[in-house]
Amino acid sequence: MKVVIIIPTYNEKGNIERVIEILETKIFPQIKNHQMHILVVDDTSPDGTAVTVEGLMMKNKNLHLLKNGEKLGLGAAYVRGMTHAVEKLQAEIMFEMDADLSHDPRKVPEFLRKIDEGYDMVIGTRYSQGGSIPQNWGLLRKTYSVFGNLLVRSILMRFWIHDWTGGFRALRKEVFLKEKKELASFRGYTFQVSFLHKTVRDGFKVAEVPIHFTDRTLGRSKIAPKEYIAELLEYVIAARFWELVFSPFLKYAITGFVGYLINAFSLELFKIFGIHSGVAGALGAELSIMWNFTLNNFWAFSKYRITRVQKIPLKFIQFNMVSFGSVLIIFTVITVGTSLFGDTRLVRQLFLIIAIAFFVIPYSYSMYNIFIWKRWHISFLSGLQKMVG
Ligand SMILES: Nc1nc2c(ncn2[C@@H]2O[C@H](COP(=O)(O)OP(=O)(O)O)[C@@H](O)[C@H]2O)c(=O)[nH]1
Ligand SMILES: [Mg+2]
Structure with missing residues (x-):
């Protein structure tokens, strides 16, 4: 297949010569099953990087140059370069x-080799076994890189990917074409993180290759981690937020809210038939539990739906037990609240909201994901295990 190695440059006159030389004479001859090309994407480097590359193009027919770019950062350079690589x-x-x-x-x-095995994107990782960052990096740069990556991994909840900000990657053109329109506005490390995140989100297969990252010996670094930290945080937090909202969570929340209404209205309905208030409330609660179980099974967690009829009674009992946990939480929080602030309607209602928002939702949503529909079993728990181990 046709492979294009895209190298963005800004004032890399000395370096670009060396990297092209190594690729052309030492690496490409080893690769028999692909046609290897290089595309340098230069943003009008004042040091004349482009002239150097043009000189090298005389003897290397597989070397290409996209020049006269406006310096809009690494992300823009890659989008421009990849578009050219695919189209031209x-x-x-x-x-x-x-x-x-x-x-x-x-x-x-x-x-x-990983691409040949069928992976869609292969990322070089400095933070998995066999990888490393330069010894001579200053403490600040090390801190930014290590904690930046840990933070991204934890917020995006995808622990099995170790290096989010690195920029040594291989990918199939399909990945780029799918994500292209969503990438244009990201700069620096945010470009790398968002590209990888969208790739994983859309179900492309990602593999890691451990790499030793060595510090440059010529020229200066153009990307300062601290410039992008706010942008990066903003991206990962917003991305995770929307992922949660559009994941089963929103459906789970709507289901729960309607369940609450069912409970409230059926309580009054049973009262009309002269049923004791406590019993009416309990019946209403059970109705609401049945509603919740059904809707979560067929809607919110439909991908993980329990379909085998034999399994449903047991699952329903488990679900009732989880719901009983929620009842206990509400009981405890309201008891604590009213004993601290007095048993008024305002305090009761306020603490009911506190109980639901801060305790019942995180509790029941996690229990559903882990025990009832087992949505987090593979990705979340084994991801945690991988991180620890
Ligand atoms: N075309 C282009 N290349 C850039 C730009 N910023 C950085 N680069 C290139 O991106 C690569 C990584 O940048 P570098 O400064 O080494 O970042 P660091 O390794 O994180 O310190 C180098 O090849 C740079 O020349 C840019 O704005 N435009
Ligand atoms: Mg560098």
């Missing part, structure tokens, strides 16, 4: 790679 060079596989030899070109064949 008919690339089927693309690499993201830095010009400064921080990314060891000798790793390229290993990335390609």
Whole structure:
């Protein structure tokens, strides 16, 4: 297949010469089953990087240059470069790679083997076993990188991916074409994180290759972690928030709210028939539990639906037990609230809301995900295990 290694440059005159030389003479001859190309995406570097590349193009027919770009950051350069690679060079596989030899070109064949195995994106990871960051990085840069990645992993809740901000990657063109329109506005590390996040979100297969990241020996770094930290945080928090809202969570919440209304109205309905208030409330509660179980099963958690008839009674009993836990929570919170602030209607209603919002929802939503519909079993718990182990 046609492979295009995309190298964005800004003032990399000395480095670009070395990386192209290594790729062309040492790496490409090892790769027999793909046609290897390089595309340098230069943002009008004042040091004349483009002129150097044009010189090298004379003897390397598989070397291409996209020049005269406006310096709009790494993300924009990659979007421009990948678009060109797909449309003009008919690339089927693309690499993201830095010009400064921080990314060891000798790793390229290993990335390609993963693609050959069927993965859609392969990422170089510094934080998984066998990978590393430079010893000589300052404490601040190390801190930003290590904690930045940990933070992204935890907020996005995808622990099995170890390196979100790295920029040594291989991907199939289908991944880029799918995500392209959502990527244009992201800069710096946010570009790398958002690209990877959207790729994982859409179910593309992602593999990791451990890499040793070496510090550049020539030129200066252009991307300062602290410039992007606010942007990055904003992205991951918003992305996670919307993911939660559009995940089963919103459906679960609507179901629960309607369940509450069913409880309230049926209580009054049973009263009309002269049933004792306590019994009427309990009957209403059970009706609401049945409603919740059914709607969660067929709507909120429909992907994980329990379909086997034999399993339903047991699941329903489990569901009732979880619901009983919610009742206990409400009982406890209201008891504590009214004994502290007096047993008025305002206090009761206020503490009911507190109990539901802060305790019942996190509790019951987790229990449904972990025990009833087992949605978090694979990804969340084994992800945690992988992180610890
Ligand atoms: N075209 C282009 N390349 C950039 C830009 N910013 C950084 N780069 C390139 O992106 C790669 C990584 O940048 P670098 O400064 O080494 O970041 P660091 O490794 O995180 O310190 C290098 O090849 C840079 O030349 C930009 O605005 N435009
Ligand atoms: Mg660098």
